[in-house]
Amino acid sequence: MSCSRLGRKKPVSIEERKWSIHTSMDESNEAQLRGSGRSVQDFSPFCEGDVEPRLNKKINVLIDSTSDYIVYLDEEFYVEWAYSRLPGESPAGFDNVANQIGHLETLSITQLTKAQREPFARLLGEAMARVIGGGKEEEAMAVLEKAGAYLSARGLENARLWYLKGAGKVAAVSLVIAVGLLAVRSRIANPQLLDALAILAGTMMGGIGAFLSIFR
Numbered sequence: 001m002s003c004s005r006l007g008r009k010k011p012v013s014i015e016e017r018k019w020s021i022h023t024s025m026d027e028s029n030e031a032q033l034r035g036s037g038r039s040v041q042d043f044s045p046f047c048e049g050d051v052e053p054r055l056n057k058k059i060n061v062l063i064d065s066t067s068d069y070i071v072y073l074d075e076e077f078y079v080e081w082a083y084s085r086l087p088g089e090s091p092a093g094f095d096n097v098a099n100q101i102g103h104l105e106t107l108s109i110t111q112l113t114k115a116q117r118e119p120f121a122r123l124l125g126e127a128m129a130r131v132i133g134g135g136k137e138e139e140a141m142a143v144l145e146k147a148g149a150y151l152s153a154r155g156l157e158n159a160r161l162w163y164l165k166g167a168g169k170v171a172a173v174s175l176v177i178a179v180g181l182l183a184v185r186s187r188i189a190n191p192q193l194l195d196a197l198a199i200l201a202g203t204m205m206g207g208i209g210a211f212l213s214i215f216r
Contacts, residue, residue: 071128093136101128130143
């Protein structure tokens with residue numbers, strides 16, 4: 001018997017090839033579904049600066065934590081939470097509170113400055129901590145009402161400030177143009193051109209007057 005016959009491998013059947021392909025695909029899909037998040041049995045050891053394994057986010061501001069749950073603000077001051085309960089065992093009132101938090105967070109994106117987001121987000125986090133921690137839904141909603149009032153007040157202040165900044169820029173440009181027109185007018189002898197420059201200068205001054213009227 002030759003050496004080549006001794007080293008010959010048994011041919012792989014079609015069924016074995018199919019099984020191998022399916023096994024590889026199953027392992028690949030399982031790896032993709034597994035994700036980077038990890039289950040947590042005790043949330044109490046986590047502190048600010050840590051990465052919370054369940055959501056894989058950095059804890060910027062810790063609102064509350066026990067062995068069963070954690071509520072915190074991430075690096076962009078969004079409220080994050082996780083709890084160790086079976087699927088379908090959400091705390092009473094959780095859905096309503098979570099929906100209201102998402103609604104207020106969405107509104108705050110265009111109404112609050114970066115400095116105003118942390119105190120606002122702390123209120124939202126306190127509301128979530130109340131409902132996850134076993135408190136009543138009414139208590140959490142009361143905190144959310146305060147958050148909504150804060151959002152409305154700061155939103156109105158910011159809107160007025162942004163309006164003043166925009167109007168101030170227009171008034172400044174109008175003042176520069178008016179001064180330039182008056183300077184040019186003093187060097188022109190043509191009566192018709194003088195009247196046209198005076199009208200233009202008066203129009204620019206009207207813009208300045210409109211800006212000053214805001215403060216009345």
